[in-house]
Amino acid sequence: MGAWDIGHFDNDTAADFGGRVDDAEPGRxxxxxxxxxxxxxxTGPEQYADCGEEAVAAAALIAAQCPGGEPVTTAYGPKEPLPPLPADLRPLAVRALDRLTAENAEPLDLWAEAGEDQAWLAGIAALRAVLAAA
Structure with a gap:
């Protein structure tokens, strides 16, 4: 993962994902x-969960539409505003974040190697709290 900061879109994979969201038709x-x-x-706990950067970015976009959610204002996120997202994405985002903060998950492993796992986990916990409360 090429990352330049700890933010949800501050890595190459998530930045590319922001472009992919922009490229999708509004209804998709x-x-x-x-x-x-x-x-x-x-993914089950015995499977290695990789490429979680996109899931974190997706969770951030969903949380931005929730009460108490922070807008995604980074230049690396989607440039176009998202339509209102279905509420059923919120519990799915919580499940994905829970999986990424468990053992056998690439993003957590990479942030741990960099010595930034606690900071990354704090950002994930904040996203999860907004999504779970909505």
């Missing part, structure tokens, strides 16, 4: 988010 944007969240949420 929620499907793009659902696909990346499901790919992580549906």
């Amino acid at each position: 944007k929620a499907d793009v988010l659902r696909d990346v969240l499901s790919a992580i949420a549906d």
Whole structure:
């Protein structure tokens, strides 16, 4: 993962994902988010969960539409505003975040190697709190 900061879109994979969301037809944007969240949420604990950066970015976009959520204002996120997202994406995003903060998950492993796992986990916990409360 090429990362330049700890933010949800501050890595190459998430930045590319922001462009992919922009490229999707308006009626398919929620499907793009659902696909990346499901790919992580549906992995079992014995499977290695990789490429979670997109799921974190998707969770951030969903949380931005929740009460108490922070808007995604980074230049690396989607440039176009998202339509209102379906509420059923929220529990899916929570499941994906839970999977990424468990053992056998690439993003957590990479942040631990960099000595930034606690800072990364704090950002994930904040996202999860907004999503779970909504």
